[in-house]
Amino acid sequence: MAEALWAYRTTYKTPTKATPYSLVFDVEAVLPLKIELPSLRVAIQNDLTQEQNILLRMEELDALDELRLQAQQNLEIYLGRMTKSFDHMVRPRTFQEGELILVLRRPIIPHRKFGGKFVSNWEGPFFVEKVYQGGAYQLIELNGQRPMHPINGQHLKKYHA
Template structure:
């Protein structure tokens, strides 16, 4: 509430969630509470340009296996099914150990993206300086 930058990010997310819900709910708009789970899943598994990853991958370190991918055999699923439980656990632990490094990389990508956006915005801002005693119109 007191952190302005975080508040802006929350407002941006709320706007995105609202727009997604608008596309999914029926005309009467009374089933939004039922559809919010689907909407959040769609958001979390969608590639985000600033992060160059999905929010799901940032949290869990791997991409989500969508239900359709379980029905249509893929290389990843085939490899996981062929592993023993011990090998599968070892691979998961290795992925979790590399997760902090991935998160730092994503954080750097986000900072670069925000710097580019800021630079593009500031290109059109005219700097103004005011002197003490100068009259100003405050709207």
């Protein structure tokens, strides 16, 4: 378990453009291999006195807030790109009153019967009773009953008989 946590904490993450370890301690972790084969960082730290090492560490900790702020900005940019990419792939669905449509069963409507993976993900058909602004629709069953509250159009698709 400890090895898995070490691997996760020292792995570069694209959204933040940093490792979780560096966001906590403001320095990259010294890998055990670098202690055996000394790196410049290890050599510099070994040559410092205790007071110099404390001062260096305090300076690094002062810069930590800036590093975390940069990681937060990188994360927001990343999420913006992901949202834009998703929105580019989404096709808006519009329906007219009186149209027959199907409703996505998950997560809106709980399963009414058991059947595992062979049960359809769509339930219906339903009539569109009313169209609201913003892409919401009030549905009625074929017998005139209202089975649910208004529902977002992204959970609907046209019914082709």
